[in-house]
Amino acid sequence: MAGESRSRRITTVRLRGDRLYAGRRGRRPAVEEPLDLRLRGMHLETLLRTPGHDIELAHGHLFAAGTITGREDVGEARYCDGAVTVAETGLAQNTYNVLDVAVRDLAAGFVVPSPGLGLGLGPDGSEVAGRSASSDRPAPTEDPERAITGEQSIADVLIRRPDPLGATPSQDPAVLFAGARALLASGTDDQARTRGLLLDARGEALASREDVHPENLVDKLVGWALLAGQLPLSGAALVLTGPVGFGVVRRAFLAGAPVVAATGPATSLALDAAEAFGITLVTALAKGADGDAHAEVLTHPERLDLTQAR
Structure with a gap:
């Protein structure tokens, strides 16, 4: 079956202080x-x-x-x-x-x-x-x-699902951090592949998938939910590695997922769409050098449980 790639020898370069180091290692690229x-x-x-x-x-x-x-x-x-x-x-x-x-x-x-x-x-x-x-x-x-605008793109989606996502059970931020850690820990040296998972309101993993394209990754997760009779994804969180574009937010909204969290940044149109769709968009999920986890909540922070926050 398709899906295997051959390992390639690549050159690695590292700068430590004022000294430059070079080496060779094997790398198996993401299959596309x-x-x-x-x-x-x-x-x-x-x-x-x-x-x-x-x-x-x-x-x-x-x-x-x-x-x-x-x-x-x-x-x-x-x-x-x-x-x-x-x-x-x-x-x-x-x-x-x-x-x-x-x-x-x-x-x-x-x-x-x-x-x-x-x-x-x-x-x-x-x-x-x-x-x-x-x-x-x-x-x-x-x-x-007449140029196509971001507002038109958002309006096109709202034709299919007119109402923004309403109130859902509060999501514990610790659940999102744990999901991001699990995804990053499951990665290999293949950094081109986007990994993602669906978490229910309790933080339990429903499904995990990966792909070289974020939109395909979300399609796989939504396809799983559709086949499993889990749509709409009320109370669920979509957590993924990498950046978030409009296509990811669009798919999450149509599937009814109220939270999208990612390790990377979000595009301006993704942010505008999340605001209009009623989606809580969390980016920059990471663990800092000091060991503390941090994130940026760009839209609808009221959906996160911050009652214990100082």
Whole structure:
């Protein structure tokens, strides 16, 4: 099965005081391979991802795109023969990089992604025009001279889920710190891969996944929740390594997760979106040189339990 990468020899450089040191070591880079995502045999999109949990990735991705609303919308998801053929036999080989999803209800239609409008299949199998299913690509505007803004992106999401997330059980910050420590401790020398987990309101880990792309990581976690009947993720916290962009906050909101916490920083649009969506966004989760844990709560701090704070 796909998902292995070969180890490479790399040069390491370190500066200690005014002395420079160089060395060599083995490094196994993060695996990134394309996944040809098809709906009823028709190419929908090519996702670049870390192989593994592809079924969950497809469910989460289609949920984020609005193509499905629940697990009952998917009749079947199966791997197909890839584009690789065995030289000796001439037969197609399964590379596990082609996934076909049978969607039960195509009332809204879906579209093969393109820079603008395209043709897809309607519920009766006829071709229809509509939006690309690429989840973070903005819809084309009627006025080509009008620029797409962050406010428009946020407004587009609020069309699907009009109400910001309301009050949820208080989240203990110590739970978020523990989750970040667990993720960082589980890492290898492969720093290109984003790791994340879902925590319930009690701080228990529901699922953990990883991918080279943060949005794919969240799609895998949301896909797991969808298949497990756990949506919406009321009271849950999404904790991940690395930075947070709009795509991560968008997916968390659509899945109903009220807390997003990360070891890295957040983009300006992610911060604006978290504020509008009612999401508590926590960044810079880290353990300092003095051993103390610290973080920055950017939006909706009222959701964290700070009653014992001095």
